[in-house]
Amino acid sequence: MNETSVRNLFEVNNARTQSIEEVVRTFVPSDSFWRLVTGKNHVVLGARGSGKTAVLKMLSHDHFSRFDDPMAASLVNDRKFIGTFVPMRADWIGTLKNKPWQTPEDNLNLFRWRLNLSCCSGFISTAESCLRSYCATQERIFRERDLAEMLRVAWVPHGRSVDNLRGLRDLLEDVEWEAQLGELSATTQMRCGPEQKMGSVFDLELFSPISRGIEVLKRVISFPDDAVWALALDELEFLDEHHHELINTFLRGRSALAFKLSTMPYFHHTLRTRTSQPITAGNDFDYVYLDNDASIRRTDRRGWAEWANDVLCRKIAYVRRDRAEEFSLSRLLGTDSPLLDEKPASWEQDSSMMLLLKRYASNATIERAQRLSPRAFKDQVSRKMHGMLLLRDQGELAGGNRKHHLYSGPKLFALCSDANPRQLIRLFNELTLRRTTDNVLGSRKKINPTVQSQCIISFSGDVLQNAATEEGVGGELHSFIRSLMEYFHDRFYKQPLTTDCYYAIRTPNDLSEEMWELIKHAVGLGLMFPKTTFNQPDLLPGRTGSEFDMAFRLAPKFGLLPRKGKPVPLFAALSKGMRASRSAHAHQLDLL
Structure with a gap:
């Protein structure tokens, strides 16, 4: 592989745009992942970049069947776990929100139609993977022909005949296009498409078309009665509350599907259903909080460094197998973390x-x-x-502006990623590929500790600045986080030190809805992490009287130690932090 391919792999770090082979070969399974490989319903929580999409993609049969792992191989060979991945695509989610003339019920019907179609499109990939895994080569083409036509009859009875799954996928794309033309004709005088709607089957009850598809697949390929059929729906934070209500209804009722839903923390908008009874965690489903995975976020910092090293090694091995054995964080960053x-x-x-x-x-x-x-x-x-x-x-030395080597070493590097795969890759890029035209993967030279420290400080500043770009709340969120960090900086450098480290906040009992929205977005972006209990690590604390740790990757920008600390009252920190920020700003104006 050439240098360009190495750069592309490390610069494109979103599983949404990666190929099956890339996701599978670079995936590092955590304890949380294996908890999902069961027949239970799960809601997967994680900050942006925590790997939710990669985890749910790996649950799909076309990924899971290629995973080089003994447990996965056993489940695949025994035909015990068959998953389908369905992304909440931004294009059709957006169409639900730009039709103000629709009633809420019309909007829900359109959502049901779109999601049913998306589930069936995703199931075609599952069917292809099952044919590849469980049918001999010489008979596969005949079984695919039969399966494709049977699914066509089930899903698009008025559509053209097909003789393979590629043709069925094309047909569903035509159904979606016809629906878009139909929406256009509803608002103009144009006459678009035939009178008989090809996609009328997708108007049926939510998830019934994919359930029918599963039954059809069972007629072509035999599966054990206790096989788990999982449906992984990604990025539910983009949906509205009434969409969540509809999906929640199926978590409460009996279903042949095991649902695996992902969203950012605090963005599982409601527990209500379309019935009179809400769903309850621990009964109808379990939360799985990726940001708090015990196999990564342990107090033993060596565990963090081992995880970071494993993630990077798998990335490198994918494009430069000859370089993978040479790479280690200790070789690149040294063994010392001062x-x-x-x-x-x-x-x-x-x-x-x-x-x-x-x-x-x-x-x-x-x-x-x-x-x-x-x-x-x-x-x-x-x-x-x-x-x-x-x-x-x-x-205290030259106002802290002098270059130093303190933010260096593999342990510090791993901590400043906050165990977030996307942030880990971004920090790695800051230290290597973006720092120089020389490709570090082709070099054995250790990065100077002072250079490491400056790069990590620069990365930390970018993390805070990026918060300002968050749609809808960017300006307020940036000011909110900066005020808190100014407070912790001021407390650390202007008061005598004790053995206590303060690097967390506690919410009051009268927290406003506006302030709670900022905290929710901060947690969603990984700028804060809720303190959970040892016995219930996946249950997020509520709005009032709760504690939140600041992200480790914010610490270097403000000269602080990336370590969990004791909490301070939120409003006390905000008021003093804002005064500190104004004082610093006034000092800068005096200098000018």
Whole structure:
């Protein structure tokens, strides 16, 4: 593979636009993924870029059957798990929102028709994969011919005959086009299309056409009675509340389908259904929160680095198999992460770290540190304060503007991705492909720690700036996050340090709807993470009296340590953060 293909792979990091082979060969399964490979209904939650689309695509049979994993191979061979992936395509979702003349019921009928058609289109890929997996080559063409025509009769009884699944896919595209012409004729004097609507079957109850397709496939290929037929619907955050109500109804009722739905945290808009009874988590479905996956977001930072290394290795192996064995984060970034590495059990009285402790720590902290045993000192002081003291001292040097190497090393690199695959790739690009014309995959030269630190700080600033582009709330969201980060910066550099790190907020009981919307969007973009309980890691806290950690990748921009911390009241942080921001702005004007 040439350098261009390497660049393309690392610059296009959205599973929505990747081929089956790319997704399968670069996929790193987590604990959350295997939880989905069951007959339960699931709602998958995750910030933008957390891998929701890749996870749901991997549940589809055309991906799952190609996955090089013993458990997946066993399920495929035994015909026990057959999934279909259906994206909520922006083109047809948009058409639901640009027809103000329609009644809510008309809108829901159009949604049902569109989703039924999309499910059947997605099921064609499942049928093709099943034929490839379970039919001998010499008989496959005959079974495909029979299956294609049987599905055509079931879905488009007034359409032309087809003799393969490609022809059936083309026919469904024609049905969709005819529907668009029909919508045009409804608002103009044009006469478009025949009187008999080819796609009338898709007006039936939601998911009944794909359920019929499954029954037809069973007549051509045998499956065990306990086979799980999963339907993965991606990006439900783009839908409206009444669309969620309709889908929720099928999570509550008995269905031959196991639903796997994905959306951003707090964007599963409602638990209501079209009946009098709502669905309940733990009974009708389970939440699976990708951002809180225990196999990645553990307190052991080595686990983060191992995950990041695995993701990058698989990416590199896809395009440069000859380079994959050469690559490792430690080879590229070194083995040291100054802010996060193992700390000594004690500091001598005249050591540099003890001098920093005496200079920046509170009197109570210094007194406590001096009476602790070496073992207690390491756990209570050295482990917690080493990185904070280094950053505080750096901030005092030339106002913190001098270049330094503190934000470097594989552990720091992994933490600043927040265990988000898309952010990991973007940060990797910042450090490598975008930094120089030299392709790092063809070089064995380690990146200088000071260069690493500057790139990570630059990446952190871009993360905050990108928040301003979020449609509808960008300006307010950028100001909101910046005010909070200014507060944490001000508290860290202007008060004596203690062993406590403050890097989270707590919402009040009277939180306004407008402020809650900002927090929801911040969580959806991965700028905040709700604190969940150990026993219920997938259950997100509610609007009031809840705690949210700030994203690790925001920390370098403000000279802070990327570490979970104690919460502060939201409005206290906002008011002081806004004052700090105004003060800094006024100082800049004075300089000008």
